[in-house]
Amino acid sequence: MTTTPESSKNESGYFIKDSGPELTRLLERERFFSRILGGPLPEHADQARFVASFQHVLDVACGSGGWVLELAQRYPHLEVVGIDIDPRAVRYATTQARTGTLDNASFRVMDATEPLDFPNDFFDLVNARFLVSIGAAAMPGTIRELFRITRPGGFVRLTETEDYSITTGPAFEKLSAMFLQAEKLTGFSFSPTGRTSGQTVVLGRLLREVGCQNIQRKPTVIEWSAGTDEHEPMIQHIGMWAKMIQPFLIRAGVTTQEESDQLYREADIEMLSDDFCALMNLLTVWGQKPEP
Amino acid sequence: MQKTSSWSELLKHIISNSAERERIAAEIGISTITLSRWVNGESKPRPQNLRQLLIAVPKQYHDQFQKLLEEDLSLPSLPPEENLPQELPLTLVNEVLATRASASDQHRFWAISRQVLQALLRHLDPQSLGMAITVVRCMPPHKYGKIHSLRESVGLGNAPWESDLEAKAVFLGAESLAGYATSLGRLCQIGDLRTEPTLLPAYQTEQEVSAIACPVMYASRVAGCLLLSSTQPDYFLSQARQELIRNYTNLLAVAFEPVEFYPLSFIELYVLPSHEVQRSYFAGFRQQIAHLMRESANTSHPLSVIEAEQLAWQQVEQLLLHLPPQHPTNNART
Numbered sequence: 001m002t003t004t005p006e007s008s009k010n011e012s013g014y015f016i017k018d019s020g021p022e023l024t025r026l027l028e029r030e031r032f033f034s035r036i037l038g039g040p041l042p043e044h045a046d047q048a049r050f051v052a053s054f055q056h057v058l059d060v061a062c063g064s065g066g067w068v069l070e071l072a073q074r075y076p077h078l079e080v081v082g083i084d085i086d087p088r089a090v091r092y093a094t095t096q097a098r099t100g101t102l103d104n105a106s107f108r109v110m111d112a113t114e115p116l117d118f119p120n121d122f123f124d125l126v127n128a129r130f131l132v133s134i135g136a137a138a139m140p141g142t143i144r145e146l147f148r149i150t151r152p153g154g155f156v157r158l159t160e161t162e163d164y165s166i167t168t169g170p171a172f173e174k175l176s177a178m179f180l181q182a183e184k185l186t187g188f189s190f191s192p193t194g195r196t197s198g199q200t201v202v203l204g205r206l207l208r209e210v211g212c213q214n215i216q217r218k219p220t221v222i223e224w225s226a227g228t229d230e231h232e233p234m235i236q237h238i239g240m241w242a243k244m245i246q247p248f249l250i251r252a253g254v255t256t257q258e259e260s261d262q263l264y265r266e267a268d269i270e271m272l273s274d275d276f277c278a279l280m281n282l283l284t285v286w287g288q289k290p291e292p
Numbered sequence: 293m294q295k296t297s298s299w300s301e302l303l304k305h306i307i308s309n310s311a312e313r314e315r316i317a318a319e320i321g322i323s324t325i326t327l328s329r330w331v332n333g334e335s336k337p338r339p340q341n342l343r344q345l346l347i348a349v350p351k352q353y354h355d356q357f358q359k360l361l362e363e364d365l366s367l368p369s370l371p372p373e374e375n376l377p378q379e380l381p382l383t384l385v386n387e388v389l390a391t392r393a394s395a396s397d398q399h400r401f402w403a404i405s406r407q408v409l410q411a412l413l414r415h416l417d418p419q420s421l422g423m424a425i426t427v428v429r430c431m432p433p434h435k436y437g438k439i440h441s442l443r444e445s446v447g448l449g450n451a452p453w454e455s456d457l458e459a460k461a462v463f464l465g466a467e468s469l470a471g472y473a474t475s476l477g478r479l480c481q482i483g484d485l486r487t488e489p490t491l492l493p494a495y496q497t498e499q500e501v502s503a504i505a506c507p508v509m510y511a512s513r514v515a516g517c518l519l520l521s522s523t524q525p526d527y528f529l530s531q532a533r534q535e536l537i538r539n540y541t542n543l544l545a546v547a548f549e550p551v552e553f554y555p556l557s558f559i560e561l562y563v564l565p566s567h568e569v570q571r572s573y574f575a576g577f578r579q580q581i582a583h584l585m586r587e588s589a590n591t592s593h594p595l596s597v598i599e600a601e602q603l604a605w606q607q608v609e610q611l612l613l614h615l616p617p618q619h620p621t622n623n624a625r626t
Contacts, residue, residue, distance in 0.1 A: 020391030021403035027410055031448075031455045052323045073420070076341070077322065088390070095383040100414030226578070232459040239597075240399065265589065268597045272582035 023064040023092045025240050030066020032233050036222065040070045041157075043218035043284050051075050054124035058083065060112050060146060061131055065093025065105070072097070072105035083110035113138040118149040121289075126150050129159035132183070132199055136190045140206060147210040150289045156212055157286040160199035165224070165238060167278040169270030171263045175242060175249075178260075182252035200283040212287025220284065225277040234278070235271050242267065299360035304331045306349060316348045336367060347419060378532050380539045384411050392546055398598065404547035405446040412540045413448050416533065422499065422523030424449035426457055427508075427544065428470045429516040430554060431609050432602070438560045441465050441609055442474060442516055452499045452523065462571070463612060465564035470519045473505035475559045477514050479534060480505050483526040504528035506541040513553035518544060562613050569615070573608050580604045 034040055044050040051057070051071075055078065059068045062082030072080040082105070084090055090107045097105040110116060113134050126146045134142055146156050164176060183189040183197055190198030207215050224234035243264060249255050255263070270276055296302040307313035307327060317324045322341070329335040337345060342361060349357050361367060384407070391403050409425050417423040426447035430439045442464045447457025454460065464470045473480040481504035500521040508515045518541045520528065528534060564570070584600040595603070 019394075020387065020407075021395050021399040023387075024391075024403045024406045024410070028406060028456070035455045048318055048323070069414075076344070088387070091383050092387055095381050095387065095411060096414055099381055099384070099411045100418045102414075102418070229459075233456050236402075236456075236458075240402070243398065265585070265594060269582045269585050272578045272585075272597075274579060 019086065019088055021240065022244055023089055025237060025244075026063040027066045027092075027096070029237050030070060032237065034066075034070050036230060037220060039074065040067050042220065043216075043286070048075070051078060051125070054078060056123045057081070057125045058118070058123045058127065058149070060126065060128035060142075061085075061134070062093060062107065063089050065089075065096055065107055067127065067129070068093065068105050068107070069096055069100065069102060072102050073100070076104055078104060080105050082107045083112065083116070085109065085111045112142050112145075116145050116149055120148055121151045121154075122149050124151060124154045125157060126155070127157045127159075130161070131158070132160065132188055132197060135187050136198075137187060139190075139202075140209065143206045144210045147212065147289060152289050152291045154289050155286050156207060156210075156289070157284065158203050158207070159282055159284040160197070160203060161280065161282050162196045162198075162200045163281065164197075165278050165280045167270075167276065169267055169273075169276060169278075171266035172242075172270055172278075175260070175263050175267055178249050178254045179245060182249050182254045185252050185254070200281075200285075203283065203285040207285060207287040211290065213290050215285060215287040217283060217285045220282040222280040222282070223278070224280065226272075226274050231276075234280070238280075239268065239271065296356075296360070299357055299364055300331050300333060302353060302357055302360060303327075303345075303349070306353060307331065312350070316345075342367065344419070347421070378536055380536070380543060381411065384408075385543060388543055388546055398596065401547045402446070405544060406448070408540055408544045408547070409446060409448045412537075413450065415536065415540075416520070417450050417522070420450040422450055422452055423527075424453040424457060424500075424521045426461075426519045427516065427547075428464060428474070428505075428519050429548075430474070430514070430552070430559070431463070432606065433554065433558065437554075437558055439554055439558055440560060440562045440613055441564055442468075442470055442561070443605060443609075444519075453521075462567050463564045463609060466561040467563045469503055470505045470517050471561045473507050474514055474517045475556070475561060477507045477509060477512070477556050479507070479538060481528045481534070483529050486525075499523055501525050502527045502529075504534070504537060506537050508541055508545050508548065508553075510545050510548070510550065510553040513555050514559065515545070515548045515552045515554070517541075565612055565615055570612060573611055577604060577608070580607070 039047050041047045041050060057071060057078055057080045059080070059082045062068055062084050065082045068080045068082035072078060082093055084093075084107070087109050090109050093107040097107070112128070112131070126149060128146060131139065131142065143156070150156055163180070167173060180189065180191070180197060181194045184191060184194030190202050192198075204215055204217065222230055222234070224230040246260055246264070249260055250257060296305065307316060313324050313327060317327050326335070330337055346354065346358055346361065388404055388407055391407065392400065395403050405427050409427070413423060413425055424447065426444045428442045429445050431441045431443055433439050444461035444464065445458065447461065449455060449457050466475070469480055469482065481502070483502050485501055485503065501523055502525055503519070503521045505517045505519045507517045518537065520537065522528065528537065581597065581600045581604050584603055585595050585597070588595040588600070
């Protein structure tokens, strides 16, 4: 659930209300990640070999569909499906697939916190990234459901970030801390204190609890300090995302309009400075459903 | 040329080189085992694989391979090359209008221009053969309201270009295809920059073979143009593709404010220095934006990033417009 539901039980809680720019940003983010990480499944040295025997792949909370489109375009033998709670996201993704004449990518509106409309033991690979917005309480049930629809021998793959980015910018760090606190206050965090999101630390347990085996993990670090090639694109992505979550921070009561306006201005200047340093940390954890 | 009587025999010859075998399998997205099965007649490629196979084989075999594929009547017929849907997707139009209705001033241009470019890039280059698309905007007017240069802004590409082209943006002027199309308010294209003698101003950037520039218009006024480059010759020659590009460009116009459109008589472009010269003036550009923002922080109107960036661009433009002229062959680009 990476996008704003048009009408759903989660509407009041989600971080971003202005979904047009957010859908655009998500698609750009996927293009960027795919380029710098080397593809949609960067934890595998030979991605083509990993998916060679697969037929059905699902991406949960697919947003504007960037990961699905990338996988479907690279591997035409796959049938790749994306689901998202937001009908606007699904329309956006479908438009991209149709204009690109990708007939092996499709998208459906579905709530990841409810039973999913797919048969048991169906997908070779079920992927979910940045599931944070479904809320910590819903997460175990959702992972159980993802396990149900994965075929024996198939994979469930999860990717999350713990702190979005660590930087040397005082205002940026203050905004990050506010966001993590807001997540904690609104039930989106696994952290006992709100110091981090607590997401990555529970991924292994969540997979073990539903019965996955051969659980493996791969951390990814993206440096976007001043002077790196990633600096400019990440300023665009993180900067834009940060501004779009401003209403969420205010709703959660962790800041005021005036205070956050001032912090955003300072953070903009920090990110442009010569000595700005930043790392984004991601963790991917994947496990296999046992064969009978 | 290799003498062969069937496509599978020719393919067998091509993939006898193991590096080629790996490359072709990877480009099509199949295993090398599947490739060997096609060669041995154990299975047949699907229609979409045929087109991919034709693209993946080395260029010197392309025509021979296509002929042999067409002679094999047991295969499904080769899908036509121009099988792109020719209409602007209605869902895209709806999304752009919805974004215009709801997005803040700060995000509107960013979001709409990327929405249009994301769809157009997939539409025109579904096989990722190589394309770059850039929105080129008029710089704000100088004295007497005249526009002397254009600036590349949002840009997306497929390899060999970068996926995001904005960091490499430069100023364009009378020496460029973009400048020419904007000055005339008319779509202009060049089929093959490598060989084609043309009266149009243009300069071939690395990997670029064909190019087109389509002006962004509103009420007969112009805000800049949409510039497309392809690695393929004559890629923008067909009327259908030109019509499609015109339609996408008209949709892109929604991203601009009415005040950003200027009468054609206001466009008086200068010849701009080469990229290399320009880039030497971009060093420290980000710090200049930060400086302008810091300076304005305690005034009654603190500058936003967008405002500070525009001001910094105008400062660089001033410097570039007043440099001594260079040799024209070093100046131009599409």
